[in-house]
Amino acid sequence: MPIKSYDAHQIEAKWQQYWQVHRVHETDLRGAADPYYVLMMFPYPSAEGLHVGNVYAFTGADIQGRYQRLRGHDVFEPMGFDAFGIHSENFALRINTHPMKLIPRNVENFRRQLRMMGLMLDWSHEVLTPDPDYYKWTQWIFLQLYKHGLAYRATAPVNWCPKCHTVISNEQVVDGECERHPGTEVERREMEQWFFRTTKYAQRLLDNLDWIDWSDITRNAQRNWIGRSEGAEVDFRLPGRDAALRVYTTRPDTLYGATYMVLAPEHPLVGELVSEEQRAQVGAYIERARKMRAADRTDEEREKTGVYLGAEAINPVNDQPIPIWISDYVLIEYGTGAIMAVPAHDQRDYQFASQFDLPIIPVIRPTGGDPPEGEAYVGEGVMINSGPYDGLPSQDCLRKITHDLAAQGVAQPRVQYRLRDWCISRQRYWGPPIPMIHCEKCGIVPVPAEDLPVRLPEIEDFRPDTPGGKPLERYKPFYETTCPTCGGPAHRDADVSDNFLDSAWYFLRYPSSHRDDVAWDAELTRKWLPVDMYVGGNEHAVLHLMYTRFLCMAFKDMGLIEFEEPFKKFRAHGLLIREGGKMSKTHGNVINPDEYVDEHGADTLRMYLMFLGPYTEGGDFRDSGIIGIRRFLERLHRLYWEVLTKRAADAPGAEPAASGGDAVPAWGALDRPTAIKLHQTIRKVGEDIESFGYNTAIAALMELLNTLRAAPALDAFALESLAILLAPFAPHEAEELWEMLGHEGSILAARWPQYDPALTVTEEVEIAVQVMGRLRGSVHVARDASEQVVRDAALAHESIAKHLAGKQIRRVIHVPNRLINFVAN
RNA sequence: GCGAGAGUGGCGGAACUGGUAGACGCGCUGGAUUUAGGAUCCAGUGAUGAUUCAUCGUGGGGGUUCGAGUCCCCCCUCUCGCACCA
Incomplete structure (x- = not known):
C-alpha cells in the first residue's frame, strides 16, 4: 500500500525489506545476457562505522549501477570488506581486543549502514579478506608470482615506521613520514624482505595509460609515479683500478661540463676510494647522513653538504681527471647512486659547486640570449667548450655523444624509472602469512598449493616487534614446521603480506566467491571481467590502482586471465569537505551518516551528497542545504499522491475536469511546453549520469518537478518517466512512486524512458x-x-x-x- | 621548484563548439494561509543609480573579436599530485 505523506523512514524500511525478500539486487551471474560490472573500492570496516566519504563514493557508483540496470544491463554490484592490515591491527591493539573478535562486530555494523543507504549491492558475493577462504587465494597468488620469478627476496634499505613496527612501502611514505602516522619519521633499515617485481612492468604500466579510459588526474599521478626518464649510463675510469665509476645521466650533452663526481654516502665504492687523509672526515659524514631524518635529508631548501673523497675519476670525453665527492643529495636508490656533476647546467650541482668552490664550465649557450646569472642554465642551446661538438645544437648531442661513447664501450643508452619494486613483507600479525618455508637444508621452499591456506593462528599476544621477535615468530606451533621437500626441521616465514595485496585482486574474486577450488572461475571471469566501471578515491591512484594493474599484467602473462587492464573505466570522485574545511577526526567535524539518515532519510542524504557539486571534483557539505533536497522529495511525493488520488476519484466518471482553480494538475494530455521540458530532462539526466554530472542531473529533476507542478494536466508517461529518472538517486522513493502509479514489483524492472528528439526543441x-x-x-x-x-x-x-x-x-x-x-x- | 586543476551573487554551485552570465538549491525580503510550526503556497532577490531605464559586473592587468566567464599574454591567490629521481 502506498504511503500518503513522505515519511522517509517508513518508505525506506518498506523497500529495503522488499529488496531483501525478493532478492532484487542479486544477479544471475551465469545466466546474465548483458553483463555490466560496477565496482566500488571496498572499505576497511573501522569501529567508527561507515564514513560519509564512503557513502559519497558508493552512492556515485550505485547511480551508475542503477542507471545501467534501467538501461537493460545485468548489473553486478558487489561489496566486501578489507579487514586485514595495520589499520585494524593498530585499532585492536589500542582497545586491547583481538582483531578476530573485533572485525565481525565492525563488519556487521557496516553491513547495516550499507543496507541503510539503499545501495544496489549483491550481498550474495561478499568477500572478507581475513576469511581463510579468501586469503588462501591471496597466498596462492603469492606462490604464482614466486613460481614465475616475480617474487624475490632481497636485503634492501627499506622504510621502517617505528610506530607501525614494520616496513612500509615507498608509496606509504609521505614527505619522509609514515602515511598512517603524520609526524613520525620513517627510518631506513637494511632488512631481508619479499619483493614483487613491479619494475618489470614499468613500461607496460606506462604505455597502457595512453589508452585506458581513466580519469586524467589518476593517469597523470601514475605517470608521475612511474617516472620514466631517458638518458645514458656513462663509465668514468678510476685511475689505477680496473673498475669504473658508472653514473646515470639524462644530459649526456653536458658531459664536457662535468667538473666533479658525487657518490651517495651509501655507495659501495666509497670505502675503497677514500684516501687516508680523508677517511676520518668521510666516515663522520656517512655517519651523520645515516642518522639524518629522512624528511630533513630531502629538504631542498637545505644547504648542500658533502665531503671530498680524495680520489679522482677520468671524464671519458676529454680524459680530464675530476674530483669525487660524496653528498647526501645523491640518492643511492636511484640510477647508479652516483652522478657526474655539471654545475653550469644543473641547479643542484650549481648550488653544490658554489658551496665548495668547484669549477663551473658552461658547455651550452642559450640560443639568442645570455645565460642566467647566479643559477644553472638547464635549457637547450648551442654546444660550446665541447671539443668536436662545438657549434652543434645541444639536442642533437644528447644522442650523438652517447652514441660516440657507446662505440668506445664506455656508455650506453638507458631508460630509468622512478618506480620501485613492491615490498610485500610486513613484520606484523594481522595479515595473510607469507606461504614460504625456510629450511636449513633446502633453503626457501614454497608451501605446496594443496597445503593452503597457511592459517593465521589465533594467538593472544599479537603485539609487533617485541623482544621475542615478530608475533608469528614467537608463536612456535606456527613458526616451527617441517620442510615440504626434505621433511627436515624448518620454520615458516614469520611475516605477513602487505594489506595492499589483499585488495589488489578482490574484484577477481567477487564473481567467483562461491568457488572454493579455484581463485576465480574461468567462465565467469571471461564473462564479467574486466570491470566495466570502477569508482573510487584518487588517494589510491599510485597505491591500490598501480598494484592491481601490475597483478593483472602478471596474471595475463601467466595465462591466468585474458586481459591485462583490470578496469575498463575508472572515475575518481572528488574530495568531500565540510563547511569549507577539511573533514577530520581532529577537527571533530566528521559526518556520521546515521545522524542524517535518522533526520532526513537515506534518499535525502544520497541526493544531497550528489547535489553538492560536480562529483568528480568533490563538494562542500553544508548542513543548511540538505533541507532543499528534503523539500524536493516531499513536494514530489505530494504531487504524485494528489494527482493519482484525484485521478482515482475521477476515474469512474471517465471525463476528468480540467481543474477549475484547483492547484493540482489534472489527468490528461500534456501540454506542449510541459512535454518539451519532460523530453529535454530525459535526455539531460541520461547524459549527465554518463558524464558524472550528478549535480546538474538533480537540478534538472527539480526543474522538471517545478514544471509538472505548474502544468494544467499530467499523463502516465510523465509521471513514470520522472520516477525512473529519480531511481538512481533516490531509489526508495522511486519505488514508492512506482507503486503509487499502480505497478507491481521493483522499478528496476522498468526501462529508462526514451525521449523524442522532436520534442526536445x-x-x-x-x-x-x-x-x-x-x-x-x-x-x-x-x-x-x-x-x-x-x-x-x-x-x-x-x-x-x-x-x-x-x-x-x-x-x-x-x-x-x-x-x-x-x-x- | 615542476606538473595538473580552479578562482563566478550572502553561500553551494550552473553556463554546449566564443553568442541574453548567475540554471538548480540554500539563505534573505515581502505576501497568503494556519491556534502553532525549522510547515505549506505565491512573488522577489548580482551591484549601483529615482521606476518599466541605464551603467557596472565572472581574482587583477593587457589583448584578439561585432561579441569574451569561455581564446591569447602577464600577474595574484587557492587546491591537488610529484618533489635533491641526476
Missing part, C-alpha cells in the same frame, strides 16, 4: 538582439527563422529602433536561434 525561440554588441532586447521568432525574418522582427522592436536611430547599419551578425547583432555607427 521548442518551435519558437527567443533571439537576443544586440546593437554594437550590447544587449538591447529580445524577440520571439519561429525556430530556424531566416536572418531576414529575425532582422525585421528586431528592427520592429521599439528599444532596438531607439538605439539604431540616426545610425547606419554596417554589418549584421546573425547566429541562428541565438542572437542578432547590429553593427552600426
Whole structure:
C-alpha cells in the first residue's frame, strides 16, 4: 500500500525489506545476457562505522549501477570488506581486543549502514579478506608470482615506521613520514624482505595509460609515479683500478661540463676510494647522513653538504681527471647512486659547486640570449667548450655523444624509472602469512598449493616487534614446521603480506566467491571481467590502482586471465569537505551518516551528497542545504499522491475536469511546453549520469518537478518517466512512486524512458538582439527563422529602433536561434 | 621548484563548439494561509543609480573579436599530485 505523506523512514524500511525478500539486487551471474560490472573500492570496516566519504563514493557508483540496470544491463554490484592490515591491527591493539573478535562486530555494523543507504549491492558475493577462504587465494597468488620469478627476496634499505613496527612501502611514505602516522619519521633499515617485481612492468604500466579510459588526474599521478626518464649510463675510469665509476645521466650533452663526481654516502665504492687523509672526515659524514631524518635529508631548501673523497675519476670525453665527492643529495636508490656533476647546467650541482668552490664550465649557450646569472642554465642551446661538438645544437648531442661513447664501450643508452619494486613483507600479525618455508637444508621452499591456506593462528599476544621477535615468530606451533621437500626441521616465514595485496585482486574474486577450488572461475571471469566501471578515491591512484594493474599484467602473462587492464573505466570522485574545511577526526567535524539518515532519510542524504557539486571534483557539505533536497522529495511525493488520488476519484466518471482553480494538475494530455521540458530532462539526466554530472542531473529533476507542478494536466508517461529518472538517486522513493502509479514489483524492472528528439526543441525561440554588441532586447521568432525574418522582427522592436536611430547599419551578425547583432555607427 | 586543476551573487554551485552570465538549491525580503510550526503556497532577490531605464559586473592587468566567464599574454591567490629521481 502506498504511503500518503513522505515519511522517509517508513518508505525506506518498506523497500529495503522488499529488496531483501525478493532478492532484487542479486544477479544471475551465469545466466546474465548483458553483463555490466560496477565496482566500488571496498572499505576497511573501522569501529567508527561507515564514513560519509564512503557513502559519497558508493552512492556515485550505485547511480551508475542503477542507471545501467534501467538501461537493460545485468548489473553486478558487489561489496566486501578489507579487514586485514595495520589499520585494524593498530585499532585492536589500542582497545586491547583481538582483531578476530573485533572485525565481525565492525563488519556487521557496516553491513547495516550499507543496507541503510539503499545501495544496489549483491550481498550474495561478499568477500572478507581475513576469511581463510579468501586469503588462501591471496597466498596462492603469492606462490604464482614466486613460481614465475616475480617474487624475490632481497636485503634492501627499506622504510621502517617505528610506530607501525614494520616496513612500509615507498608509496606509504609521505614527505619522509609514515602515511598512517603524520609526524613520525620513517627510518631506513637494511632488512631481508619479499619483493614483487613491479619494475618489470614499468613500461607496460606506462604505455597502457595512453589508452585506458581513466580519469586524467589518476593517469597523470601514475605517470608521475612511474617516472620514466631517458638518458645514458656513462663509465668514468678510476685511475689505477680496473673498475669504473658508472653514473646515470639524462644530459649526456653536458658531459664536457662535468667538473666533479658525487657518490651517495651509501655507495659501495666509497670505502675503497677514500684516501687516508680523508677517511676520518668521510666516515663522520656517512655517519651523520645515516642518522639524518629522512624528511630533513630531502629538504631542498637545505644547504648542500658533502665531503671530498680524495680520489679522482677520468671524464671519458676529454680524459680530464675530476674530483669525487660524496653528498647526501645523491640518492643511492636511484640510477647508479652516483652522478657526474655539471654545475653550469644543473641547479643542484650549481648550488653544490658554489658551496665548495668547484669549477663551473658552461658547455651550452642559450640560443639568442645570455645565460642566467647566479643559477644553472638547464635549457637547450648551442654546444660550446665541447671539443668536436662545438657549434652543434645541444639536442642533437644528447644522442650523438652517447652514441660516440657507446662505440668506445664506455656508455650506453638507458631508460630509468622512478618506480620501485613492491615490498610485500610486513613484520606484523594481522595479515595473510607469507606461504614460504625456510629450511636449513633446502633453503626457501614454497608451501605446496594443496597445503593452503597457511592459517593465521589465533594467538593472544599479537603485539609487533617485541623482544621475542615478530608475533608469528614467537608463536612456535606456527613458526616451527617441517620442510615440504626434505621433511627436515624448518620454520615458516614469520611475516605477513602487505594489506595492499589483499585488495589488489578482490574484484577477481567477487564473481567467483562461491568457488572454493579455484581463485576465480574461468567462465565467469571471461564473462564479467574486466570491470566495466570502477569508482573510487584518487588517494589510491599510485597505491591500490598501480598494484592491481601490475597483478593483472602478471596474471595475463601467466595465462591466468585474458586481459591485462583490470578496469575498463575508472572515475575518481572528488574530495568531500565540510563547511569549507577539511573533514577530520581532529577537527571533530566528521559526518556520521546515521545522524542524517535518522533526520532526513537515506534518499535525502544520497541526493544531497550528489547535489553538492560536480562529483568528480568533490563538494562542500553544508548542513543548511540538505533541507532543499528534503523539500524536493516531499513536494514530489505530494504531487504524485494528489494527482493519482484525484485521478482515482475521477476515474469512474471517465471525463476528468480540467481543474477549475484547483492547484493540482489534472489527468490528461500534456501540454506542449510541459512535454518539451519532460523530453529535454530525459535526455539531460541520461547524459549527465554518463558524464558524472550528478549535480546538474538533480537540478534538472527539480526543474522538471517545478514544471509538472505548474502544468494544467499530467499523463502516465510523465509521471513514470520522472520516477525512473529519480531511481538512481533516490531509489526508495522511486519505488514508492512506482507503486503509487499502480505497478507491481521493483522499478528496476522498468526501462529508462526514451525521449523524442522532436520534442526536445521548442518551435519558437527567443533571439537576443544586440546593437554594437550590447544587449538591447529580445524577440520571439519561429525556430530556424531566416536572418531576414529575425532582422525585421528586431528592427520592429521599439528599444532596438531607439538605439539604431540616426545610425547606419554596417554589418549584421546573425547566429541562428541565438542572437542578432547590429553593427552600426 | 615542476606538473595538473580552479578562482563566478550572502553561500553551494550552473553556463554546449566564443553568442541574453548567475540554471538548480540554500539563505534573505515581502505576501497568503494556519491556534502553532525549522510547515505549506505565491512573488522577489548580482551591484549601483529615482521606476518599466541605464551603467557596472565572472581574482587583477593587457589583448584578439561585432561579441569574451569561455581564446591569447602577464600577474595574484587557492587546491591537488610529484618533489635533491641526476
